[in-house]
Amino acid sequence: MEHSYIEEISAHEGHEVIIKGWIFNRRSSGKIHFLMIRDGTGIIQGVVSATDISQELFDTVSTIGRESSVIVQGVIKADKRAPGGYELLIKDISIINSSQPYPITKKEHGIDFLMERRHLWLRSSKQHANLRIRRSVINAAHDLFNKRGFTLFNAPILMPTACEGTTNLFETDYFEKNKAYLSQSGQLYAEAGAMAFGKVYTLGPTFRAEKSKTRRHLTEFWMLEPEVAYADLDNIICLAEDMIKAIITTVLLDRQTELKTLERDTEKLKAANSQFARISYKDAVKIVQETNSSFIYGEDFGALDETVLSNRFSTPLVIHRYPKKIKPFYMKTDPEDNELVLCVDILAPDGYGEIIGGSQREDDYNILTDNIKQHNLDQASLEWYIDLRRYGSVPHSGFGLGIERLVAWICGVKHVRETIPFPRLLERLWP
Amino acid sequence: MEHSYIEEISAHEGHEVIIKGWIFNRRSSGKIHFLMIRDGTGIIQGVVSATDISQELFDTVSTIGRESSVIVQGVIKADKRAPGGYELLIKDISIINSSQPYPITKKEHGIDFLMERRHLWLRSSKQHANLRIRRSVINAAHDLFNKRGFTLFNAPILMPTACEGTTNLFETDYFEKNKAYLSQSGQLYAEAGAMAFGKVYTLGPTFRAEKSKTRRHLTEFWMLEPEVAYADLDNIICLAEDMIKAIITTVLLDRQTELKTLERDTEKLKAANSQFARISYKDAVKIVQETNSSFIYGEDFGALDETVLSNRFSTPLVIHRYPKKIKPFYMKTDPEDNELVLCVDILAPDGYGEIIGGSQREDDYNILTDNIKQHNLDQASLEWYIDLRRYGSVPHSGFGLGIERLVAWICGVKHVRETIPFPRLLERLWP
Numbered sequence: 067m068e069h070s071y072i073e074e075i076s077a078h079e080g081h082e083v084i085i086k087g088w089i090f091n092r093r094s095s096g097k098i099h100f101l102m103i104r105d106g107t108g109i110i111q112g113v114v115s116a117t118d119i120s121q122e123l124f125d126t127v128s129t130i131g132r133e134s135s136v137i138v139q140g141v142i143k144a145d146k147r148a149p150g151g152y153e154l155l156i157k158d159i160s161i162i163n164s165s166q167p168y169p170i171t172k173k174e175h176g177i178d179f180l181m182e183r184r185h186l187w188l189r190s191s192k193q194h195a196n197l198r199i200r201r202s203v204i205n206a207a208h209d210l211f212n213k214r215g216f217t218l219f220n221a222p223i224l225m226p227t228a229c230e231g232t233t234n235l236f237e238t239d240y241f242e243k244n245k246a247y248l249s250q251s252g253q254l255y256a257e258a259g260a261m262a263f264g265k266v267y268t269l270g271p272t273f274r275a276e277k278s279k280t281r282r283h284l285t286e287f288w289m290l291e292p293e294v295a296y297a298d299l300d301n302i303i304c305l306a307e308d309m310i311k312a313i314i315t316t317v318l319l320d321r322q323t324e325l326k327t328l329e330r331d332t333e334k335l336k337a338a339n340s341q342f343a344r345i346s347y348k349d350a351v352k353i354v355q356e357t358n359s360s361f362i363y364g365e366d367f368g369a370l371d372e373t374v375l376s377n378r379f380s381t382p383l384v385i386h387r388y389p390k391k392i393k394p395f396y397m398k399t400d401p402e403d404n405e406l407v408l409c410v411d412i413l414a415p416d417g418y419g420e421i422i423g424g425s426q427r428e429d430d431y432n433i434l435t436d437n438i439k440q441h442n443l444d445q446a447s448l449e450w451y452i453d454l455r456r457y458g459s460v461p462h463s464g465f466g467l468g469i470e471r472l473v474a475w476i477c478g479v480k481h482v483r484e485t486i487p488f489p490r491l492l493e494r495l496w497p
Numbered sequence: 498m499e500h501s502y503i504e505e506i507s508a509h510e511g512h513e514v515i516i517k518g519w520i521f522n523r524r525s526s527g528k529i530h531f532l533m534i535r536d537g538t539g540i541i542q543g544v545v546s547a548t549d550i551s552q553e554l555f556d557t558v559s560t561i562g563r564e565s566s567v568i569v570q571g572v573i574k575a576d577k578r579a580p581g582g583y584e585l586l587i588k589d590i591s592i593i594n595s596s597q598p599y600p601i602t603k604k605e606h607g608i609d610f611l612m613e614r615r616h617l618w619l620r621s622s623k624q625h626a627n628l629r630i631r632r633s634v635i636n637a638a639h640d641l642f643n644k645r646g647f648t649l650f651n652a653p654i655l656m657p658t659a660c661e662g663t664t665n666l667f668e669t670d671y672f673e674k675n676k677a678y679l680s681q682s683g684q685l686y687a688e689a690g691a692m693a694f695g696k697v698y699t700l701g702p703t704f705r706a707e708k709s710k711t712r713r714h715l716t717e718f719w720m721l722e723p724e725v726a727y728a729d730l731d732n733i734i735c736l737a738e739d740m741i742k743a744i745i746t747t748v749l750l751d752r753q754t755e756l757k758t759l760e761r762d763t764e765k766l767k768a769a770n771s772q773f774a775r776i777s778y779k780d781a782v783k784i785v786q787e788t789n790s791s792f793i794y795g796e797d798f799g800a801l802d803e804t805v806l807s808n809r810f811s812t813p814l815v816i817h818r819y820p821k822k823i824k825p826f827y828m829k830t831d832p833e834d835n836e837l838v839l840c841v842d843i844l845a846p847d848g849y850g851e852i853i854g855g856s857q858r859e860d861d862y863n864i865l866t867d868n869i870k871q872h873n874l875d876q877a878s879l880e881w882y883i884d885l886r887r888y889g890s891v892p893h894s895g896f897g898l899g900i901e902r903l904v905a906w907i908c909g910v911k912h913v914r915e916t917i918p919f920p921r922l923l924e925r926l927w928p
Contacts, residue, residue: 069727071695073646086727087695088889106695106726107646133889137727163860163890185689185881186888194693201649208639215504215538218632222919223654223702224667224717226926236655238667238679240716240926241708248669248679255919258616262625264502264518264537270702271654277672285671286655295537296500296517296568429594450616450928457617458519458566459594488653488686495657495671497881 069137072108075152078142085110085154088189089134089165092127099127103138103154104189108323112138112154119158127159132171133189135162184488185497195324196484199317200473204269206316207290207467210309211267216292219259219266221252223273227447230394236275236285248273251466254396254451256293257427260462261454267292279492280369281481282419284470286490293464299398299408299426302463303384306412306422307342309467310382314339317476330478334380338415343379347388347406350375366392373417382421383413395437397425398461410465418475424465431455500568503539506583509573516541516585519620520565520596523558530558534569534585535620539754543569543585550589558590564620566593615919616928626755627915630748631904635700637747638721638898641740642698647723650690650697652683654704658878661825667706667716679704682897685827685882687724688858691893692885698723710923711800712912713850715901717921724895730829730839730857733894734815737843737853738773740898741813745770748907761909765811769846774810778819778837781806797823804848813852814844826868828856829892841896849906855896862886 069084087105094100097116102109116124130136140156170186180187187193211218224246228235232247240246252268259266268291275285292305314335317325325332345353354361354371361371366388376383387406390399397407409425428434434455438445445452473485483489488497500515518536525531528547533540547555561567571587601617611618618624642649655677659666663678671677683699690697699722706716723736745766748756756763776784785792785802792802797819807814818837821830828838840856859865865886869876876883904916914920919928 071646086891088692088891106648106691106693135889135891162892163886165889166887168888183881183884185686185884188689188693197650197694198648204649205639205643208636212636215502217537217629218635219628219918220702220719222717222921224704224921224926226928236669236671236677238669240667241706241923244926246667246926255616258619259918260537261519262537262619263628271651273655275672286653288651450614453614453616455594456597457599458564458596460517460519460566461593487650487690490653490655492672495655495675495677497657 072103072105072110072150075108075110075142075150079144079152080142082139082141082157083154084137084139085112086137087135089130089132089136091132092130094128099124101127101130101136101138101156102149103136108150110150110152110154111148112140112156114156114159118156123159126161130161131165132168133165133186135165136160137162181483181489181494182496188487191327192479193484195321195327196473196477196479197487198324199321199477200469200485202317202320203313203469203473203476204290206313207269207309209316210312211265211292214265216265216267217259217263219256219263219268220270221249221255221259221268221291223249223271225249227444229443229447230441234274234276236273250274251289252291253293253464253466256291256464257451257454257462260293260295260464261458261460264296265292265294277492281483282369282471284482284486284489284491287482287486288469290467290469291464293462295460295462297426297463298461299386299410299463302424302426302465303344303386303410306410306424306465306467307382307384310342310412310422310472311339313472314476328477328479330476334415335476337380338382340381342381342384342412344384344386346386350385353378364389364391369419372413372419376413376415376417376419380415382415384410385413386410393425395441395443396427396434398428399433408463414471414475416475418471420468421471421475422465422467424463426461426463429455429459429461431459503534503536503541503581506539506541506573506581510575510583511573513570513572513588514585515568515570516543517568518566520561520563520567522563523561525559530555532558532561532567532569532587533580534567539581541581541583541585542579543571543587545587545590549587554590557592561592562596563599564596564617566596567591568593612914612920612925613927619918622758623910624915626752626758627904627908627910628918629755630752630908631900631916633748633751634744634900634904634907635721637744638700638740640747641743642696642723645696647696647698648690648694650683650687650694650699651701652680652686652690652699652722654680654702656680658875660874660878661872665705665707667704681705682720683722684724684895684897687722687895688882688885688893691724691726691895692889692891695727696723696725708923712914713800713902715913715917715920715922718913718917719900721898721900722895724893726891726893728857728894729892730817730841730894733855733857733896734775734817734841737841737855737896737898738813738815741773741843741853741903742770744903745907756908759908759910761907765846766907768811769813771812773812773815773843775815775817777817781816784809795820795823800850803844803850807844807846807848807850811846813846815841816844817841824856826872826874827858827865829859830864839894845902845906847906849902851899852902852906853896853898855894857892857894860886860890860892862890
């Protein structure tokens with residue numbers, strides 16, 4: 067008899083099954099033990115009656131500790147009162163490993179205590195829910211890009227040069243002769259990919275050795291970066307909007323249980339899932355200046371400014387066309403105002419900050435090489451990238467999505483550290 | 498009028514379309530130009546007749562160079578003689594960017610010349626085919642694991658300790674106080690994931706600072722690592738076999754054009770797609786010793802030995818139960834022979850070498866901590882991992898698949914450097 071997973075238990079109503087899992091919780095009431103059993107795909111209430119098993123086994127179960135591993139056999143019964151709607155009437159139970167007293171209990175633990183035990187904390191309901199939602203977010207993105215004919219294009223992590231300087235870069239020796247730097251973005255490589263495959267996306271870890279200690283920063287985080295040949299700024303904004311909506315729709319469809327566990331207000335997610343608000347940088351400045359009189363046109367928005375902006379709208383907020391001088395060298399100059407670039411930031415609602423940054427790329431050889439000079443970058447280390455403008459340059463655009471920030475907003479968790487299995491932070495590299 | 502992609506061109510037979518792409522090739526015959534146009538999703542032959550466009554435009558087209566970017570408009574016509582079965586009767590053509598003389602021509606180029614121009618080489622038919630097959634390989638694996646309820650679990654890249662020593666590890670400063678090491682495998686973290694989610698898989702880059710200069714080695718390569726709670730060695734061998742077969746089936750179905758471009762003998766792939774050959778290490782030694790008399794029982798197989806072994810079979814070859822002393826500390830001791838471990842290697846056919854390494858993991862606290870001592874590893878840096886045996890330990894198993902080696906075998910390319918967009922090798926970190 068093969069074992070079953072709790073996720074699919076409704077298919078077995080009235081039948082006998084074997085479940086292999088762990089004790090999530092136990093309470094006893096006279097001649098009955100109620101065992102909450104988790105197997106990684108779900109949780110089910112198992113009922114052990116003294117009349118159904120030997121006295122010896124019944125007594126053993128009465129001392130079984132949390133997270134002990136067990137294999138149970140029994141019959142699945144629909145029961146509206148049971149969490150999840152089904153109950154397991156246990157006929158036999160084998161204890162595989164009796165857990166040592168489990169350190170994470172129902173009482174409030176400090177964040178350091180939990181982060182130190184991240185390998186165990188992952189088993190808790192909320193962490194479990196965060197990462198199952200993360201899974202759905204990534205899957206929904208993969209599905210959308212596949213459906214639209216994008217080629218997954220794995221950009222390299224080890225970079226030969228630090229063309230924008232070594233600040234914020236992790237550096238390693240590359241054998242005797244060279245240094246290598248950990249990638250902050252796969253974009254430049256994705257551009258080469260777009261010229262070869264038309265439509266590509268990267269999905270992988272990226273690194274910032276930034277001394278930021280905020281709830282939005284990780285030193286190692288995952289980025290999704292589509293890049294599309296012959297796409298302009300407007301095309302890429304539409305793609306970003308379609309993608310976020312596809313992700314929200316998937317999560318609302320597949321992760322109701324997890325959203326409930328997280329006590330997420332799903333009405334807010336539904337409200338976000340309509341036509342995104344779009345404003346120019348110029349108009350965004352006006353809104354910011356209403357509450358922050360010291361903000362000067364031409365600056366980039368700070369975290370507080372972003373919160374003010376995003377609180378005005380129930381959808382993610384698209385802000386386009388920022389001043390050229392605060393943006394990177396590869397963004398295309400706006401033909402209608404050469405002080406601006408054709409770029410876009412998308413802010414999540416509720417003060418979760420920037421989740422997407424993108425732009426049309428400068429496809430003109432002369433303007434690009436001029437930008438490189440203006441930014442005092444090392445042109446030699448960018449020659450391969452400049453080649454993309456020598457050999458059949460085309461208009462093209464792309465963006466980067468920070469996976470953890472998007473997941474944090476969808477889950478409604480305050481800190482991105484809970485949205486990745488093993489977060490890396492300024493002061494945390496363990497476990 | 499929206500533009501169309503060549504991949505879907507059959508849907509537009511008899512209709513007018515716009516295609517945005519690049520000139521892959523051009524030949525002229527009196528009053529007709531034949532343009533091979535690529536758009537990243539496919540290649541189509543465009544026909545430009547002097548009678549259909551202005552003389553000026555016709556003359557311009559006659560000088561248009563390879564990889565110049567063009568937007569063409571015309572009618573799709575079925576034509577059995579045309580490569581791909583369709584032809585585009587061009588009515589209008591705009592040259593977006595006239596390419597500089599393209600460095601990669603039809604003549605034979607040296608590998609250094611091509612690797613130095615990897616960002617352009619990606620546009621060539623064979624490289625294009627390799628990476629489209631790579632895309633299908635990864636998608637097929639994602640699909641299988643999703644269908645089977647696995648949770649995608651991104652293991653960290655930055656590791657706090659080098660528990661097996663720093664040889665072959667890339668090292669970086671982690672802010673002022675610490676060192677970090679780039680991950681060689683996500684397995685230990687995936688084990689924590691399996692205890693939380695039952696079934697997980699990681700997919701991400703891994704790193705080996707190995708001074709190997711062979712056709713099978715990259716310093717940065719992608720690994721897929723499933724890990725399953727309550728699975729034994731046999732379960733995980735079946736999973737690996739199912740996965741490879743699902744991948745071969747997908748590639749044979751979706752990538753006929755690419756396999757043809759690569760001149761891959763698909764009969765060999767079909768032959769590989771049946772019940773995998775399975776032998777024990779002991780039996781494998783006997784085969785190796787037939788041709789390599791100096792091979793001693795207890796050693797690991799070298800590349801030549803692997804070729805001898807894989808050439809005996811038309812399917813991938815499963816070799817199980819190696820001597821404990823040549824395998825890592827985390828592998829479970831075989832209860833039937835404590836000199837062996839419950840592990841598995843899978844070799845690709847045709848001498849492509851090991852593509853999968855896996856094992857049942859040691860789930861016994863005492864044996865595991867004893868192994869750690871025997872291997873002279875730093876137990877303190879593994880305490881979190883040992884915790885998985887303190888709190889509800891269960892039998893569990895997993896494996897790692899090297900994406901590039903599998904793609905190399907499926908594509909029939911000799912060197913793994915052609916199976917990843919921007920390969921990193923002992924002597925190559927550029928572009």
